[in-house]
Amino acid sequence: MIGFEHSEMRSRYDALIDLVATQSPPLAPAVFKVPVSEYTDRERWEREVQLLRTTPMILALPSELPEPGSYWALTRLGVPMLLVRQKSGEVRLFINACRHRGAKVVEEGRGKKPRFTCVYHAWTYGQDGRLVGLSENAIFGDVDKSEYGLTELPVEERYGLIWAILTPGLTLDLDAFLGPELSQLLPKFGLERFRVVNLKEVPAANWKLAYEGYIETYHFPSLHAQSFGSFVIPGVIKVDSRGIHGEIVSPVLGIQELCDPSSIDDLKRFVQSGFTIFPSTFYTCASTNAFAGEEERDEPPLERMFMNQILPGNSPGESVTISRTVVSGEFVGTPMEQEVREWANLTHQVVIDEDCPVVNRIQATVYSGRQEYFTFGRNESAIHHFHRELHKALGDEPLDGQ
Numbered sequence: 001m002i003g004f005e006h007s008e009m010r011s012r013y014d015a016l017i018d019l020v021a022t023q024s025p026p027l028a029p030a031v032f033k034v035p036v037s038e039y040t041d042r043e044r045w046e047r048e049v050q051l052l053r054t055t056p057m058i059l060a061l062p063s064e065l066p067e068p069g070s071y072w073a074l075t076r077l078g079v080p081m082l083l084v085r086q087k088s089g090e091v092r093l094f095i096n097a098c099r100h101r102g103a104k105v106v107e108e109g110r111g112k113k114p115r116f117t118c119v120y121h122a123w124t125y126g127q128d129g130r131l132v133g134l135s136e137n138a139i140f141g142d143v144d145k146s147e148y149g150l151t152e153l154p155v156e157e158r159y160g161l162i163w164a165i166l167t168p169g170l171t172l173d174l175d176a177f178l179g180p181e182l183s184q185l186l187p188k189f190g191l192e193r194f195r196v197v198n199l200k201e202v203p204a205a206n207w208k209l210a211y212e213g214y215i216e217t218y219h220f221p222s223l224h225a226q227s228f229g230s231f232v233i234p235g236v237i238k239v240d241s242r243g244i245h246g247e248i249v250s251p252v253l254g255i256q257e258l259c260d261p262s263s264i265d266d267l268k269r270f271v272q273s274g275f276t277i278f279p280s281t282f283y284t285c286a287s288t289n290a291f292a293g294e295e296e297r298d299e300p301p302l303e304r305m306f307m308n309q310i311l312p313g314n315s316p317g318e319s320v321t322i323s324r325t326v327v328s329g330e331f332v333g334t335p336m337e338q339e340v341r342e343w344a345n346l347t348h349q350v351v352i353d354e355d356c357p358v359v360n361r362i363q364a365t366v367y368s369g370r371q372e373y374f375t376f377g378r379n380e381s382a383i384h385h386f387h388r389e390l391h392k393a394l395g396d397e398p399l400d401g402q
Contacts, residue, residue, distance in 0.1 A: 006267070009264060012273060016238065016249065016271060017255065020233055025379065028384045031376060032376055032399050035373055039209060040367060048207075049078070051393055054167050056165055056172055057309075058161050059163065060161075061162065061195075061196055061326065062160065063195045063196055064162075064196055068089065070110070071083060071106065071112065075108065078314070081095060081096055091162055092155060098121075103120040115132065152168065154171065159186040159192075160191025161186075194328055195329045198325035200322075200323045200348050202320065204321065205359045206319060209363060210319045210359055213355050213359065214282045215248065217235075217250060223355070228350065232251075232252070233251055233255075236251055238250070244278040246382060247273070248273075249274070251270060252270045258270070272285065278389055280309065284306050285306070304326065306323070306325055307325075
């Protein structure tokens with residue numbers, strides 16, 4: 001959507017119009033069952049966390065490290081990290097732990113520093129992770145500073161995103177991870193020019209339970225009847241696998257009656273494009289007036305993108321969703337930015353008020369041991385693809401219906 005040519009948007013429109021007219025979206029071959037133990041078993045959860053720590057993941061957008069010396073200290077998957085933009089402009093990533101006795105060298109948050117000094121014993125590190133100073137060096141003993149720099153993690157800035165692997169010593173091969181299809185799709189979103197205007201973290205139940213709700217619209221008419229449900233066309237969604245990843249395209253209500261397919265602006269209003277990045281990141285983009293009444297669609301669309309990354313928490317029954325809203329940098333500081341912020345806050349509140357309570361109650365029921373399987377329908381094909389690829393990556397046996 002963002003960055004797509006008119007012909008590409010038109011092809012998406014034509015596919016969706018056909019689905020709306022026939023009410024026959026692509027379906028999975030059969031339903032399949034997932035054991036509920038996969039949402040509670042600690043041994044499996046530990047294997048999932050280890051898999052995610054060794055799989056490339058999106059850590060940030062470049063705009064979140066705006067200038068040399070900018071840093072972001074954060075924790076993902078239990079790994080404390082320090083992301084720093086160097087004087088050269090490149091980014092480097094370190095484990096946020098002093099090589100003396102493991103204390104964090106900087107508290108979590110963002111800022112700008114020339115050096116990082118551990119509060120425990122004042123060991124000091126440069127922006128490049130090198131150990132540059134020890135307190136009371138004369139009585140501490142012989143230490144080769146070149147061997148005591150911060151432990152580095154693989155990181156790369158590409159396609160307007162900062163990617164990382166949370167395990168030292170591994171190779172970050174983005175080409176192999178993304179595959180040819182997503183490598184061609186991602187640049188079309190033009191993320192280099194976008195800025196984060198809203199960043200929130202939402203705790204919930206098991207990470208798979210939380211993620212599944214992002215990649216199907218089956219629940220919209222019921223769970224979101226008073227919010228988003230009135231803007232979607234029930235059951236109409238086009239899901240395509242892109243290797244281990246996926247692309248999801250859906251229409252906005254009114255696409256048949258109101259959309260002018262000769263207008264790129266209209267296509268952007270009525271066609272939402274998104275993609276999934278294995279295992280549990282979902283990005284979707286639409287104009288701000290995609291979910292507006294007919295009279296509000298007269299203004300040119302301001303495109304914005306929701307970026308949701310769902311990660312395991314501290315136990316099988318916990319997760320965190322890192323939710324970003326981004327807009328083109330030209331709108332930062334304008335009234336349009338405030339419009340997007342308000343929309344993001346509304347979306348966030350819907351997740352808090354409507355999605356999270358249901359997901360948390362589901363977690364409680366699976367811990368009760370009274371249900372053996374979850375059954376996913378043919379109309380929830382993106383969830384099929386997610387579980388199929390997760391099982392493959394973990395080396396598990398295929399599930400029924402796969």
